[in-house]
Amino acid sequence: MSLRLVIFDVDGTLVDSQADILASMQAAFGATGLAVPAREEILAIVGLSLPQAMARLAPKADKTARAEMVEAYKAAYLALRAEKGTPDSSPLYPHVRKVLDQLHAEPDTLLGIATGKSRRGLDKLVDGHDMRPLFVTQQCADDHPSKPHPSMIEAALSETGVEPHRAVMIGDTSYDMDMARSAGILAIGVTWGYHDAERLRDAHLVIDDIRLLPGLLTQIWEQTA
Missing domain, CATH: 3.40.50.1000 (HAD superfamily/HAD-like)
Structure with missing residues (x-):
């Protein structure tokens, strides 16, 4: 065989998972006061690891800011999943x-x-x-x-x-x-x-x-x- x-x-x-991805990205950009990219821009980077995704979406942000965005994204995503449950999230x-x-x-x-x-x-x-x-x-x-x-x-x-x-x-x-x-x-x-x-x-x-x-x-x- x-x-x-x-x-x-x-x-x-x-x-x-696009609803939670978009909401979590809003939280990530909000944590650093940066303007949130358009929906199409965010969905275009789905599949990349988070550090690479943030580098593409916020190329002018420094490494410290992008690291903060990564952590804010993770926290928001986990909170949404805990609130709604995986099947709905x-x-x-x-x-x-x-x-x-x-x-x-x-x-x-x-x-x-x-x-x-x-x-x-x-x-x-x-x-x-x-x-x-x-x-x-x-x-x-x-x-x-x-x-x-x-x-x-x-x-x-x-x-x-x-x-x-x-x-x-x-x-x-x-x-x-x-x-x-x-x-x-x-x-x-x-x-x-x-x-x-x-x-x-x-x-x-x-x-x-x-x-x-x-x-x-x-x-x-x-x-x-």
Whole structure:
């Protein structure tokens, strides 16, 4: 049996957390008295690790101010999740859980995560949605350089023993697609997240409905067997 690995981004791919992301970014900029960027600017950096995101959104702020913004963002995000609960704070997109369960039930398919979230944030999310048993490898910003560096995918491949040609990355941003290409695996973009189709131009494949994913993966595995 030849194992295959399906790696998922989180925000904008599995869960729609944009309301809390926007509110937390407002708190971050408010902590330093800076003007809050437009919604489109904020969503454009989703997927990057927080320090890199702040550097892009506030390039004129010094390191001390950006560090303060990072901490303010984390505090606001945690407070919102505690107030609303994970299912309401970061709801799963339609049909996501059914597709994850379907893929997890395949004995030769392994599922993984590669996210710009912190370990604490990722733990809260997977436990809040009771998804921890689904993912055999969970890579996050605390342990790796920010996307699009391939480190997260390389670690996931190493942990699972899966060859690159038997792995795919599923994500909604250009950072996910660039990361996958850098790691030598197939990049599948999804259109329901935070980057539009134009920014997903480096994806090998793009889907508009997660229910199409199992069938698409079957075709991919047949071609790479």
